[in-house]
Amino acid sequence: MIITTTPSVEGYKIVDYKGIVFGEVINGVDFIKDFAAGLTNFFGGRSGSYEGELIDARENALKEMASRAKAMGANAIIGVDIDYEVLGQANNMLMVTASGTAVIIE
Numbered sequence: 001m002i003i004t005t006t007p008s009v010e011g012y013k014i015v016d017y018k019g020i021v022f023g024e025v026i027n028g029v030d031f032i033k034d035f036a037a038g039l040t041n042f043f044g045g046r047s048g049s050y051e052g053e054l055i056d057a058r059e060n061a062l063k064e065m066a067s068r069a070k071a072m073g074a075n076a077i078i079g080v081d082i083d084y085e086v087l088g089q090a091n092n093m094l095m096v097t098a099s100g101t102a103v104i105i106e
Contacts, residue, residue: 002076018102023065057096074102
């Protein structure tokens with residue numbers, strides 16, 4: 001499955017558009033990661049625990065989107081966009097949404 005942010009895939013011809021596909025992931029951030037991030041915020045530096053959550057959520061959203069495109073019969077996804085949101089009463093939930101157009105390329 002080719003996944004790209006561009007509107008086409010160089011060297012390939014789009015022969016069919018299958019539709020828009022999405023992959024959504026909502027991850028909760030637990031107390032320990034939140035505490036560690038708070039220390040990083042206080043002392044400065046990068047928050048490895050939050051970065052790990054973000055990377056995991058993004059990869060899972062892309063995998064879910066690819067799975068849905070495959071179920072539609074597509075072999076590529078073009079025009080991919082990834083959005084991030086913080087949710088929850090205490091802002092302790094991270095939502096990552098990947099979207100794109102499922103296509104068949106030759």
